[in-house]
Amino acid sequence: MSRPSPRIDIAHEALKQAILERALQPGTKLPEDEIGAHFAMSRTLVRAVLAKLAAEGLVDARPKRTATVAVPTLAEARDVFEVRRALEAEVVRLVVKRWKPSFGAELEGLVREEEAARERHEEHVWGRLAGEFHIRLAKLSGNALLEKYMAELVTRCSLILAVFGKPHSHDGHANEHAEIIAALRSRDAARAVELMDHHMGVVESRAIVGPEEETRPAIGDVLARYAGAITARETATPLVRKARTK
Amino acid sequence: MSRPSPRIDIAHEALKQAILERALQPGTKLPEDEIGAHFAMSRTLVRAVLAKLAAEGLVDARPKRTATVAVPTLAEARDVFEVRRALEAEVVRLVVKRWKPSFGAELEGLVREEEAARERHEEHVWGRLAGEFHIRLAKLSGNALLEKYMAELVTRCSLILAVFGKPHSHDGHANEHAEIIAALRSRDAARAVELMDHHMGVVESRAIVGPEEETRPAIGDVLARYAGAITARETATPLVRKARTK
DNA sequence: TGGGATTTGTTCGTATGTATT
């Protein structure tokens, strides 16, 4: 499809993952210099990345201020889930309308991966795949904008879970996705919507619990683990331009 | 509430208006230098503006390429209306739930302005107010994210109308907004949703008609009319760096 | 297909505004 820019996307994806896995906790500062140094890109491009993340609601990027990882409020959390509920219902309706047998196989493959990750207690993988299910479903709606909005909502929900949710609250809603698939396959729109809505209720109630405080690691240490495949010629050398300490 | 940055917002708003009123037609190039010169801001900030407009789907901003006014495709147009329909319904449901008498007065004031502009044949004003109604309604839902999404969808619909719609297709759906208000006031959610959905059908069918070709004016001439209150010391002098025409 | 004009991307020095002590 459309490859906007490799470098930008790598950094964007890495930062997104770091935020969603709580490695970069809400409120953490994201200085342009430092990010640029780690991803071997100029501040110009870093700004593009931060702007994108800001548009997605993951970072707070007010002018003349250092960008920070967004700190969702309870009100925002409610809003996000409310909108998501409405769009998930629309997704389900559209998918039922366009249903093809291949959809079932695709979704079930994802659910199997999900269960495997859960059994292996790989929290982050599980969390990503659980969200991926909803994004994939939105893709099957055939509406690219709906897919984009859903992707945005899912990531924001993950951030909300990171802030307000309890760490290990992934218990037995493993087969809710499977049940939804079953309803979709029988092309029962009403039931599918009902199941999805109930599912969202479960997710929401477990995501919004209560805040907590922790120590936050230095962004330098964190980014190193998320740098991914940066192929710049001399990324090894930390390009951090030493401040004029004078 | 939050004033992100005056300069940025002025340019953002001006460009948005220029695009929605077809003064800057789809496909028109938006070079950073030229925009920066007109709004007396550096390319750094211009990029922030363009990034924002890109996130809203109004401009196409691929890396290493001159940004252009977005050219919506028919498929995108369908997608936008589909999502908008779903969210408009949600808005109506929420507004009915939180209804207060003051809402009615507020909305009716807007409808009166709308009718006045229509009678005066002020196309652009009418168009803006017609969209404003839906955004205001979304605000009354009490969900800030829903309001943000709706604002985005409404502006994209305006752009779509500019591309695919006929120029003078604003006939007698003047009182559809009024009817919706009536249904809201009687707190009849089902009827309000039905009216809104019908209304969206009318808007969509008139927005998506067929493409057309025209001559496009120079961006320099256009921006001058949209510059608004730029208070920079020497904006009078057109800073347009004259191309080395040789 | 080629070549010149345009325009974005990069860098660095400096200035200005925020935050922190």
Next chain:
DNA sequence: GAATACATACGAACAAATCCC
């Protein structure tokens, strides 16, 4: 509350890529 440290914003000059003829 003032001084200092930090980080973004600006401007210009240059390089590189793209567009257009």
